[in-house]
Amino acid sequence: MPTHSESHPLSPSDSARSTDSGLSRRRLLFGGAAGLGAAGLGAAGGFALGAAGSSVGHDGRVGGSVDVGSSIVPFHGRHQAGIEIQPQAHSSYLAFGLVPGVDRDGIRRMLRLITDDASRLTSGRPALADTEPELASTPARLTVTVGFGPGLVDRVEPAARPDWLAPLPAFSIDRLDEEWSGGDLLLEVAADDPLSIAHASRMLVKDIRRYAVVRWRQDGFRNAVGSVAHGSTQRNLFGQLDGTANPAIGSDAFRRVVWGSSAGQAWLSGGTSYVIRRIAMNLDTWDELDRGAREQAVGRRLDSGAPLTGTSEFEAPDLAARTAAGLPVISPIAHVARARSADGAPQIMRRGYNYDLTAAGGTDAGQIFGSFQADPVRQFVPIQRRLAEVDLLNIWTTPIGSAVFAIPPGCAEGGYVGETLV
Amino acid sequence: MSSFTLALPAPRRARRSRLTVALAAATITLLAACGPTTTEEAAEPVSAAPASESAQILDGWVKAVDDGMTGAFGTIENSGDVEITLVGATTSVSPMVELHETVSGSNDSSMMQQKEGGVTIAAGASHELAPGADHIMLMSVAEPLQPGAEVVLVLEFSDGSTLEHAFIVKEFTGANEEYVGDGGMGDMGDDADG
Numbered sequence: 001m002p003t004h005s006e007s008h009p010l011s012p013s014d015s016a017r018s019t020d021s022g023l024s025r026r027r028l029l030f031g032g033a034a035g036l037g038a039a040g041l042g043a044a045g046g047f048a049l050g051a052a053g054s055s056v057g058h059d060g061r062v063g064g065s066v067d068v069g070s071s072i073v074p075f076h077g078r079h080q081a082g083i084e085i086q087p088q089a090h091s092s093y094l095a096f097g098l099v100p101g102v103d104r105d106g107i108r109r110m111l112r113l114i115t116d117d118a119s120r121l122t123s124g125r126p127a128l129a130d131t132e133p134e135l136a137s138t139p140a141r142l143t144v145t146v147g148f149g150p151g152l153v154d155r156v157e158p159a160a161r162p163d164w165l166a167p168l169p170a171f172s173i174d175r176l177d178e179e180w181s182g183g184d185l186l187l188e189v190a191a192d193d194p195l196s197i198a199h200a201s202r203m204l205v206k207d208i209r210r211y212a213v214v215r216w217r218q219d220g221f222r223n224a225v226g227s228v229a230h231g232s233t234q235r236n237l238f239g240q241l242d243g244t245a246n247p248a249i250g251s252d253a254f255r256r257v258v259w260g261s262s263a264g265q266a267w268l269s270g271g272t273s274y275v276i277r278r279i280a281m282n283l284d285t286w287d288e289l290d291r292g293a294r295e296q297a298v299g300r301r302l303d304s305g306a307p308l309t310g311t312s313e314f315e316a317p318d319l320a321a322r323t324a325a326g327l328p329v330i331s332p333i334a335h336v337a338r339a340r341s342a343d344g345a346p347q348i349m350r351r352g353y354n355y356d357l358t359a360a361g362g363t364d365a366g367q368i369f370g371s372f373q374a375d376p377v378r379q380f381v382p383i384q385r386r387l388a389e390v391d392l393l394n395i396w397t398t399p400i401g402s403a404v405f406a407i408p409p410g411c412a413e414g415g416y417v418g419e420t421l422v
Numbered sequence: 423m424s425s426f427t428l429a430l431p432a433p434r435r436a437r438r439s440r441l442t443v444a445l446a447a448a449t450i451t452l453l454a455a456c457g458p459t460t461t462e463e464a465a466e467p468v469s470a471a472p473a474s475e476s477a478q479i480l481d482g483w484v485k486a487v488d489d490g491m492t493g494a495f496g497t498i499e500n501s502g503d504v505e506i507t508l509v510g511a512t513t514s515v516s517p518m519v520e521l522h523e524t525v526s527g528s529n530d531s532s533m534m535q536q537k538e539g540g541v542t543i544a545a546g547a548s549h550e551l552a553p554g555a556d557h558i559m560l561m562s563v564a565e566p567l568q569p570g571a572e573v574v575l576v577l578e579f580s581d582g583s584t585l586e587h588a589f590i591v592k593e594f595t596g597a598n599e600e601y602v603g604d605g606g607m608g609d610m611g612d613d614a615d616g
Binding site for chain 2 (some may be wrong): 079108109110111112113114128129131206207208209210211
């Protein structure tokens with residue numbers, strides 16, 4: 001299986017460096033074979049279906065008869081819900097700052113409230129003291145995933161903070177804005193129905209306001225349920241299939257990448273880490289490229305997602321392949337070449353959601369890049385370093401936000417998320 | 423855990439009923455643990471079991487407050503064969519607790535007043551205690567009730583039996599009905615709203 005990290009398009013934006021590395025504009029525009037592959041969504045759909053083992057009908061729809069609203073993802077379990085799952089159509093990321101003076105007991109009370117709200121709302125029941133209980137009746141695979149930033153762990157028990165729970169090292173391509181960075185607490189609220197998200201996030205925000213206030217919020221979307229086969233790789237706003245190389249749900253690779261050893265912190269057993277970066281995508285300059293140049297930038301075909309050396313999406317790219325003229329078929333500075341790990345094995349579990357806030361001020365679009373991995377310093381940072389050094393996609397993408405969270409394990413009924421720490 | 427979708431409507435209903443059973447079981451366990459008490463002067467006639475054994479509290483919560491008055495809410499279910507009547511409650515966080523009802527006051531406002539005769543729940547029925555309706559009133563909370571904390575209330579029924587239940591404290595900006603009592607007027611939990 002190809003690396004999954006390769007489809008992590010979004011990073012560096014150092015066009016000068018890319019030019020230096022010898023890739024002429026002309027080659028960008030004309031280089032590479034741009035054949036139109038035929039592999040379609042059907043094959044992609046079959047892939048995740050089998051891997052997931054979820055209740056997906058043979059027609060590729062959730063629940064067969066499309067009862068999207070009543071679909072439920074169980075909240076309780078060893079791992080938190082919302083991670084080993086085919087991503088819902090919508091996701092809202094809410095990062096909070098702890099209110100000054102809130103201590104361990106306050107954090108525990110807050111976590112109990114979050115758990116109580118989440119366990120009720122994700123099962124289609126109103127929260128306690130829910131003033132709009134009717135809005136809770138369509139969970140639509142609602143999940144609430146809780147993450148701890150460095151500040152929260154430090155306030156509870158500094159010695160329990162894993163080394164990786166800190167801001168990522170600075171990358172040359174970063175143009176980070178505080179508005180989209182950091183945070184003491186993360187609540188990712190995702191569902192196939194944005195109204196369910198709105199209600200759940202409203203309940204959560206108001207229920208914990210004594211302890212934490214919203215610091216940033218990012219809303220993202222993917223295809224609607226039923227638009228494409230359940231589990232198929234989705235497209236980003238550049239039109240690229242994005243996430244091809246992810247480990248499959250339920251696979252050994254997923255277990256190793258996401259639920260593997262979490263740097264020796266016992267409280268994180270069953271948990272993982274979550275990197276969330278906001279990547280601005282310059283749709284206006286991307287418009288200037290023709291199709292061949294776009295495919296060269298990534299090293300994959302736009303239609304099928306196949307590497308330029310192959311015919312199907314999940315084929316491994318052949319980075320040694322040459323054209324008749326002796327040039328690499330896939331440029332050594334194409335995204336797929338730079339993101340790939342030495343052995344091609346997946347290192348991270350990516351989850352991208354698109355955003356588009358284009359308004360009177362101009363184009364404002366991109367991707368909320370999410371990455372689950374047991375240890376971000378060991379698994380994510382090396383990839384990002386390679387991409388920051390050089391990656392053709394950097395010309396059109398710029399990281400403008402970055403945050404790292406520890407994702408504690410799930411809890412059983414009667415327990416609360418975070419009980420292993422707080 | 424499996425994070426997979428339980429997509430079909432039918433299984434979902436089944437899941438809910440299992441949940442209800444689980445909740446009922448939990449409540450019964452609680453009852454056994456607390457040991458409901460029955461006094462000699464039990465007022466109810468032929469009742470087979472104490473009211474506290476027929477009653478379950480679902481979704482109990484209390485409005486957060488720094489001090490003073492606040493309300494406790496939830497649903498009382500009566501799974502027994504005879505009606506039961508909630509006549510009072512006690513809690514360590516407020517020396518005085520009353521049962522209240524909400525009535526229309528002058529100027530289109532709602533007003534709370536003590537509910538004479540308690541809250542009666544017919545056999546097999548349930549009764550909601552809610553803001554703007556019947557509720558349990560904690561009259562003089564001394565220490566802050568913080569969101570996410572638990573407040574234990576001991577509910578008292580007309581047959582003398584009692585039922586202990588933990589109510590979760592929630593921040594809530596509603597439930598601001600004026601209170602008309604012997605001690606003058608006030609309202610619930612304004613200082614918790616800031």
